């Protein structure tokens with residue numbers, strides 16, 4: 280990370296899960312971390328862990344759906360540190376269920392957080408990076424963004440949009456010394472299910488099974504993100520299953536859809552996951 284000698288990072292949704300793990304990984308490398316979350320108590324707890332891990336943290340409450348609050352987050356980085364090197368647009372939620380049953384208000388809820396939250400983060404921090412002459416945008420998407428799974432429509436849609444936005448920004452910012460990395464993990468255990476909205480028990484139980492059977496960890500994904508930023512990679516895809524799906528979807532898109540339809544439609548997926 281020689282490119283960033285001042286070692287300053289801002290992370291949204293860092294009061295829990297991946298955001299917290301990433302804050303701690305940066306802290307171990309003696310970075311300054313602006314920990315933000317809509318849940319201030321969670322953010323404060325992360326700051327404590329950051330300080331115990333060798334970093335220097337401070338908390339700012341920020342709801343990423345509110346443009347003014349995300350602008351203030353960028354202002355806080357400027358007034359505290361004179362700027363920042365990295366913004367991680369991490370805050371996110373999950374919403375599952377069959378298309379016709381998902382309420383419109385739930386579509387708006389997830390689009391506001393998972394997509395508008397990332398848009399707000401990019402719009403608030405990129406002008407700062409341009410002014411500084413350097414910076415890096417990390418957008419947390421998901422493998423669901425390139426491999427749509429049935430009954431996960433709202434989540435798939437928002438995460439695909441985050442990949443598309445990141446792919447748009449990468450060339451847009453390339454010659455201004457601003458990197459962009461989009462992170463696409465499969466399932467790993469966090470508190471994501473706590474706030475999950477679902478239309479029925481079966482969709483929720485399937486997610487629960489995925490989380491419980493997942494092999495990845497927030498710490499592993501975090502370490503990989505830092506490596507990818509260091510190498511200025513466009514895509515951060517770490518887990519073997521994510522790499523496999525990425526490869527199948529890119530090279531054999533029709534096969535992917537047929538496989539999904541078969542495994543899902545015939546109930547094979549649910550049987551394998553122990554979902555009734």
Ligand SMILES: NC(=O)c1ccc[n+]([C@@H]2O[C@H](COP(=O)([O-])OP(=O)(O)OC[C@H]3O[C@@H](n4cnc5c(N)ncnc54)[C@H](O)[C@@H]3O)[C@@H](O)[C@H]2O)c1
Nearest residue numbers: 292294295296297317342343370371421466467469470471
């Ligand atoms: N856990 C997984 O399996 C997985 C897989 C792929 C991608 N992701 C993505 O990782 C990111 C982090 O999720 P996580 O798994 O750590 O879940 P988590 O629930 O543990 O953490 C999400 C954090 O976002 C915060 N948040 C929610 N709404 C917010 C808002 N409006 N403004 C600011 N903060 C808000 C929550 O308070 C929470 O602290 C999300 O974008 C998620 O989609 C997670």
